[in-house]
Amino acid sequence: MILFENKEYDHFFNPLCYKNKRIYYDCILQLIEKSKTVSLLYEADAKDSIILYLRNCSYALEDESESSDENISSKKSETENASAILRYFRSCSWISKQEIGRNGDNIASVTPYCRKMIDAIQRIFERDTSGALTNHIFAIYDTLKSALDADHGRTHRPYTNILVPLVDNISDLKNELQILKDSIRTIMRIVIKMTEVNTFGQFLIKDEMMNFFFNDYFFIKKDGLIPGYIAEIEKMFRQVMNTDVYENMVHEYQNLKHVNENEAREIIDMQFTETQGFINYDYVKEMDYIDKKINIYYNLYSTRMLIVLSNNTNMQTYLDDLLMLLKGMELEERQIVLSEVSKSFQLMSYKYIGRKSIERRKKRRPNIKSGAIVTSSLSDDEKAKLTQELLHKYPERYSASQAADYFERLFDGKKSITISEQSIQSRDDAMMMAASIMYSSSEEFPFEVEFLEGMIETEVATISNIRIKRKN
Structure with missing residues (x-):
């Protein structure tokens, strides 16, 4: 096996056996992830990745004296520790040997054996x-x-x-x-x-x-x-x-x-x-x-x-013991025990909801007589006259004719208008827009509505974006 026959792999598992093993493991993971995004990993890029990791590292660096000559320490800067880690990885055959790439920098590719080992560790433990x-x-x-x-x-x-x-x-x-x-x-x-x-x-x-x-x-x-x-x-x-x-x-x-x-x-x-x-x-x-x-x-x-x-009390066990005791008692003694036990509980009986409880209430008969106007005091002619006066005084505000007049004034020679182009500032404006949708299919209403994508936020309400145009 190459692991035992080649001296290059004598320290292959050392980074996972010393004080800073978590940091070494995370650093090699950073290099493996970095190498997936580039065609060739150079030492400068590898060092930058490790420096960034060390700056955000949540583990405290511990001083090492026995792991290798390339020690990392909390007293050193991130740049010095990153260089030391790369040298240490190279000495343990985790990173390829020094080789100058096309840009003049040393290549720092993770060796295939290291990749396989880290991948196996992840699959087993993570x-x-x-x-x-x-x-x-x-x-x-x-x-x-x-x-x-x-x-x-x-x-x-x-x-x-x-x-x-x-x-x-x-x-x-x-x-x-x-x-x-x-x-x-x-x-x-x-x-x-x-x-x-x-x-x-x-x-x-x-x-x-x-x-x-x-x-x-x-x-x-x-x-x-x-x-x-x-x-x-x-x-x-x-x-x-x-x-x-x-x-x-x-x-x-x-x-x-x-x-x-x-x-x-x-x-x-x-x-x-x-x-x-x-x-x-x-x-x-x-x-x-x-x-x-x-x-x-x-x-x-x-x-x-x-x-x-139940505060670490196994109620099932106590209930079983009580039932076994009751089973061996005489009838009179059992009645006394059950009577005393019943005093420890408050039992309330509930009945099922009946049909009468959920019966729908019958509608009340409407009051035929008017409380405001006595029917006998008005003739048919007077009623008709009052009705006409009410209709002329309080016409329907959002009828088809009222909506048509509103849009005639709003169009002012235009072929079509959209909600996004108009200024909806009052409740009446918003209601007229809603009326146009309601009456668009009516023959007496001379305009039709086309729905567009999205919603329009106005000062009054949120309205669907529509286009209003004259019917052909």
């Missing part, structure tokens, strides 16, 4: 479980589907490009399910240790652990998509073993590992049997186990909350 399970299932499905396609590129080297990825994805899927089981145990231990109502409230409001660890699991259980994929995977496993791809796997493995055909076939059969057996049996078994444990978790959470809310 896990994003939002799609881990489903991603592995989809990858298994896609790999098997390509194996059944004779023209697919994977079939040219079926062992390397089909079986190896299948085994890796199955192994990763096993690990994800194992992590879920361990996560349930962790959550249960946290719940058992909770002794305060406030702690339960914070845990209930956030519910971060269940969302973080079981987000993808709940997606699998609720959606019918994944079971369909699992059924197809089981079917394709049986089909692949009866194709030429399977035989080609044996021959490729035989050439790669330099073994005879029987040994190669035995190894391929074992790997296929293991992967197929997991999908057929172990996967369903593990999912059922996790489902059962999650239900236990919710029961534990509920019980623990009841205990905490």
Whole structure:
């Protein structure tokens, strides 16, 4: 292995083993992210990224004497510490050796081995479980589907490009399910240790652990998509073993590992049997186990909350003890105990709401007689005369004719107007605009309305942007 045979990698893991390991880890992450945005990372750009990180760093720099000759210290400036970190990374083979680039500056590219190590650390310890399970299932499905396609590129080297990825994805899927089981145990231990109502409230409001660890699991259980994929995977496993791809796997493995055909076939059969057996049996078994444990978790959470809310008193236990005692008592003694227990509680009886309680009230008969004018004192002619006087004195302010007169004055020779061009300063102006919309479909109203995009803010109200024009 190159890690042990090449002396350049003797200090490869040192930055993660000393006092400032968090700072070193964050710095190499900064360089990896920076290298994604440029074609070639130079030392000046790398130093600027580290300087910016150190200025905003929330960790205190600690003095180091044993890590390397290129020490960082809180007494040094950000520029000096950035240079020291780059030299230290280069001595640990995290950054490529000094090489002058096209612009005359040294290249500071992160080495491939360092990238892979940091990527592995992130995947292991900074896990994003939002799609881990489903991603592995989809990858298994896609790999098997390509194996059944004779023209697919994977079939040219079926062992390397089909079986190896299948085994890796199955192994990763096993690990994800194992992590879920361990996560349930962790959550249960946290719940058992909770002794305060406030702690339960914070845990209930956030519910971060269940969302973080079981987000993808709940997606699998609720959606019918994944079971369909699992059924197809089981079917394709049986089909692949009866194709030429399977035989080609044996021959490729035989050439790669330099073994005879029987040994190669035995190894391929074992790997296929293991992967197929997991999908057929172990996967369903593990999912059922996790489902059962999650239900236990919710029961534990509920019980623990009841205990905490009752001041660490398990009322269920006391009730069970009381019922067992009552069971062994004589009738008279039991009546006395129940009578005394009943004095400790205040019981109130409530009745269901009846139909009469929600019955709709009947409408009152309108008062036929007028309180203001006595009907018998006015003749029909007098009534007609008074009605005409009222109509002439108080005409309808927003009738179709009134709105038409308003817009005739407003147009003043124009072909059309829009709300945005007008000054809506009073309630009457706004009401006339609303009247134009109401009467636009009426034959007696000589104008029509066209709705435009957006709303217009006026001094009176917010009005839809419209264009008013004469009808043809």
